[in-house]
Amino acid sequence: MVLEITAMKNEEPPTQKEKESTKIFDGLGIRHLQVLLHFLGMVNGYCLRVSMSEAIVAMTEKNQTSDHPFEIYDWKQSEKSMIITSFFWGYAIMQIPSGYIAAVWSAQKLLSIGALLCGILNILIPTVAHYGDYIAICICRVGMGLCQSCLLPCIHTLLSKWAPPSERSRLGTIAYAGAQFGTVICFPISGELAANVGWPYIFYVFDTEEKAADKEKSDNKTVMKTPWKAIFTSVPMWALIIVHCGQNWGYWTLITELPTYMNDILKFNLKENGWVSALPYLVMWILSFPICWLADYALKKDISRGIIRKVCNTIAHWGPAIALIFLSTMSVHDPIIATAILVIAVGLNAGSLCGFQINHIDLSPNFAGTMMSITNCIASITAIIAPVVCNMIVYEKNVNQWNVVFYLAAAIYVLGNLIFIVFGSSEIQPWNNPENANVQKQSEKELTVV
Structure with missing residues (x-):
């Protein structure tokens, strides 16, 4: 007796009627509109998230050429590190709850509410900085992290409903490339604002809220019980967690x-800093499109999805690792050479969008949002630790200390991807459909008894 497990609805090819009902124009469908909205959500989220990295340079730079009457703060390196990482304190705490709420309630509504509240908190930062110093900023940033914790779980939940298996690399990359595009526009605009009108305007400009125009497939929506034990005892899932941390x-x-x-070692001024800091992420954003097309093309040529994910991720992690090692061997960091190496290091990371980042949907389309909330929760702790460790290593404007930071990042890239290569998978896991998995187990027991 052979027991067949039916595939979930998301994996079935759409009927002709479904195709026609989701078309906007020839070649374009509702799924493309959804992905555009996801892209804009990522742009908005990352502008709010990374603007502090540029703003904090202006907020603490005593030798500024601008004569704007805005406060300059004398924060210690540890206090600046606390401001940068405080976002991830709230971000990590609410990851798993956000993934659960997105699955059982509404990913679209949760994402819209989170974006709105995050924007409100961001616009308050200049005011709270004046009255409460860096502690008040940290509180605001924790709140922003709490609000943005829903971003990736919600987008993964929505992608798992709208993206056909043959287009996952392409549509997922377009959606998540909003992170790089947000960074690209955030750094130079922040630098120009800080140099020309003053650093508070960085927080006022990047305060647009995401429109609640996204839409969920709600046909026959049922809430499946999350197989927590199966997820946390899955080897491919732990490979995904580790590579996400890397x-x-x-x-x-x-x-x-x-x-x-860029400011301390390469000696770029505020305006130059913003533009040069954005360049690596511009290259990453541009490279994401040919990489995602090649990934989907390889899938059409019957190349294993697992091979595609691992090759893309190897380019994304081992490529930057080699670049950072090369940068670390330099005793003097020439601005042009160092910038070129950083462009390569960050640009090649585009492969991760077709690598581990979409792998959650491969393993379990039904629980992709929940899985993303788990891996992103644990990886967010890494995002808290990394800048702290960096600031412990770099306690003065010393190029050799920065070399240690780059060596460490390279080593973690190599190790994380190695584990993903060995233990990662792209096959749908049995626990993707808990009811069918239970039926199979029960049938196996009955057959054993017989």
Whole structure:
């Protein structure tokens, strides 16, 4: 007797009627509109998230050329590190609850409410800085993290409903590339604002809220019981957690500390700092499109989805690791050479969008949002630790101390991706459909008894 497990509805090819009902124009469907909205949500979220990395340079730079009458704060390195990482305190705490709420209530509504509240808290930062110093800023940033904790789980939940398996790499990359595009526009605009009109305007400009225009597929919506034990005892899931932690260490070390490195070591001024800091993320955003197209093309040519995910992620992690090692061997960091290496290091990280970042949906379309909330929760702790460790290593404007930071990031990139290569998977897991999994187990028991 052979027991067949039916695939979940998301994996079935759409009927002709369904295709026609989700078309906008020839070649474009509702799913493309959804992905555009996801992209804009990521842009908004990352502008609010990373603007502090550039703003804090202006807020603490005593030798500024601008004569704007805004306060300059004499914060210690540890206090600046606390401000940068405080966002992730709230962000990590609410990851798993956000994933659960998105699954049982509404990912669209949760995402819209979170974006609105995050924008309100962001606009308050200049005021609370004046009255409450860095502690008040940290409180605001914790609140922003709490509000933005729903961003990735909600988008993953929505993608799992709208993105066909053959288009996951493409649509997922377009959605998540909003993070790089947000960074690209945030850094130079922040630098220009700080140099020309004053640092408080960084927080006023990046205060647009995401419109609640996204839409969920709600046909025959049922809430499935989350198989927590199966998820946390899954080897591919733990490979995903580890590689996500490796990604966050390298990515957030660079994104939070790059403006400081550009200012202290490469000696770029405020305006130059913003533009040069954005350049690596512009390249990453541009590279994300050919990489996602190649990933989907390889899938059409019957190349294993697992191979595609691991190759893309290897490019994304081992490529930057080699670049950072090369940068670390330099005793003197020439601005042009160092910037070129950082462009390569960050740009190649685009492969992660078609690598581990979409792998949650491969393993379990039904629980992709919950899985993303778990991996992102643990990886967010890494994002808290990485800048703190960086500031413990770099306690003065010393190029050799920065070399240690880059060596460490490279080593973590290599180790995390190695574990993903060995233990990662792209096959749908049995616990994706708990009811069918239970039926299979019961049938196996009955067959054993017989």
